[in-house]
Amino acid sequence: MAAVTATSPVADRVPARRVLGLAVPALGVLAAEPLYVLVDTAVVGHLGALPLAGLALGGALLTLVSTQLTFLSYGTTARAARLHGAGRRADAVGEGAQATWLALAVGLVVLGLGQLLAAPVALAMSGDPAIADRAVSWLRIALFGAPLILVTVAGNGWMRGVQDTVRPLRYVLAGNGISAVLCPVLVYPVGWGLEGSAVANVVAQTISAGLFVRALARERVGLRPRPAVVRAQLGLGRDLVLRSLAFQACFVSATAVAARTSTEAVGAHQVVWQLWMFLALVLDSLAIAAQSLVGAALGAGSARQARVVAGQVTAYGLVLGCALTVVFAALAPVLPRAFTSDAGVLATIPHAWWFFVALQPVAGVVFALDGVLLGAGDAAFLRTATLAAALLGFLPLIWVSHGLGWGLGGIWTGLSVFMVLRLLTVVARWRSGRWAVTGAVRTA
Incomplete structure (x- = not known):
């Protein structure tokens, strides 16, 4: 060997x-x-x-x-x-x-x-x-x-x-x-x-x-x-704020459409959405590790190590996402009852639940690569990719769902398209290697 x-x-x-x-x-x-x-x-x-x-x-x-x-x-x-x-x-x-x-x-x-x-x-x-x-x-x-x-x-x-x-x-x-x-x-x-x-x-x-x-x-x-440093931070901040606004527009729209669907739909959406947000915290912890490690590797001048670490953390995100899928699929018959005893809400939850379960591996990869690209300072790309996924995927499908009466399934289809579009864009960016710009300060 x-x-x-x-x-x-x-x-x-x-x-x-x-x-x-x-x-x-x-x-x-x-x-x-x-x-x-x-x-x-x-x-x-x-x-x-x-x-x-x-x-x-x-x-x-x-x-x-x-x-x-x-x-x-x-x-x-x-x-x-x-x-x-x-x-x-x-x-x-x-x-x-x-x-x-x-x-x-x-x-x-x-x-x-x-x-x-x-x-x-x-x-x-x-x-x-x-x-x-x-x-x-x-x-x-x-x-x-x-x-x-x-x-x-x-x-x-x-x-x-x-x-x-x-x-x-x-x-x-x-x-x-x-x-x-x-x-x-x-x-x-x-x-x-x-x-x-x-x-x-x-x-x-x-x-x-x-x-x-x-x-x-x-x-x-x-x-x-030091005004020059503050201005540089504000430039990076502008891209991250716009990215965050895209998320907020999607999430508020989802809740608004659920509320206009039925009382049972908004209750079911609230239960599944809170679980989604909780698991997002779990997956985002890997993204924070990726930010720190990738940024340090690029600052040390090692684009190769940054790419290796990116692949490593992304693999961890995929494994963790798959594990969460198995766990929450098994919990489907019992966990919703911990949040509500309303028969109508419980009957509606499955329309969102299986989207939520199936999306965990996608979320694991997306959040890990978000951390990689954020660590590389590639905020402008993330801004554009997130806005595009929101405007082309989530928002149109959510409001079409409202107009055509697709209910909770339509809302979570919109979220699924949003996540898949994000997956395609961040994976393509990761594979391109263009994010791996070395140096103590990102210059490109």
């Missing part, structure tokens, strides 16, 4: 334990916020239907804003990982410092605009003055956490870039854990009600953001704003 040489593909592989060492803590960070929201919902739910509706609407608005600004994490990871791979850790952390300044600036703008627009936007979305009033009372307090949320997002970005996903998990769990204990105290014994939930949210974000800022200060890098 030939010996493994320094130039062989095997030598360029990353040990599976290293990939898992990045992916598992990243999954913890991704899951921490949804789990905290569940605790928050359980606490507020005992106040009655109106406060719960207000929390749902206010929380959805705040989440929508923070979701659109994830470029502060993904874009920072891509740039920091390259610099880290090139042996320039101080410059990699410096990307985090500039992203933190940008997070504070954008967060203050969000805070100001949010205070002005909270009432009209909440009323427009709910159509019910009572629900809108409750949502606004929660949102106007919670918005003070917006700059802190974005600082945490930026902190996750640079730490992932230097291949540290353990500290972000500790920081996020510290904030959310303390707040989860504080929330019921403020809501009930203190008597602040729904507003107590909002205060607990701000406390959580203050703790997490404070820990990220302290970690940044301890790195002893230059913290002064």
Whole structure:
């Protein structure tokens, strides 16, 4: 048997334990916020239907804003990982410092605009003055956490870039854990009600953001704003925001069409969609590992290692997706009953369930390659590919489904076409190798 040489593909592989060492803590960070929201919902739910509706609407608005600004994490990871791979850790952390300044600036703008627009936007979305009033009372307090949320997002970005996903998990769990204990105290014994939930949210974000800022200060890098770096981050951010908007348009349209189909359809869609989003977090943890590893390889000047790692992580995504397909196919007779006992909803769920099950291997590959291309800084391609898949696949099929009465099956057919189009584009890009541009900073 030939010996493994320094130039062989095997030598360029990353040990599976290293990939898992990045992916598992990243999954913890991704899951921490949804789990905290569940605790928050359980606490507020005992106040009655109106406060719960207000929390749902206010929380959805705040989440929508923070979701659109994830470029502060993904874009920072891509740039920091390259610099880290090139042996320039101080410059990699410096990307985090500039992203933190940008997070504070954008967060203050969000805070100001949010205070002005909270009432009209909440009323427009709910159509019910009572629900809108409750949502606004929660949102106007919670918005003070917006700059802190974005600082945490930026902190996750640079730490992932230097291949540290353990500290972000500790920081996020510290904030959310303390707040989860504080929330019921403020809501009930203190008597602040729904507003107590909002205060607990701000406390959580203050703790997490404070820990990220302290970690940044301890790195002893230059913290002064550097406009040129911020402009470069904004350029990458523009592409990622447009990509995120394409996702939001698809997801909102799917819910809207389900709601116009029947009560059973929207209930069934909600159950299956929440499971889809949960598994997306699981698969996205591999994408985060891919971002860090691919960016570092390209920063070190090794396009070959980047391609090997890309293939390796994509294979992991495919295997994990196939495993999820088997598990959730087996759970089909029992798992939906954990979410609802309504006979009509349970009868409708299979119209979406088998799409959801069959799409897991596709999602495993797509999300892994998203991470590869994001790590390479290939955001412009991802923007264009996602917009094309949304405009040519998902959105037309969803609204045709509404017009022709195809129901939930039509909605999930649209999602399937969207995912298959994304699969074809990212696989073609991966195979082309044009994404593998080496250097501490992407120049093409």
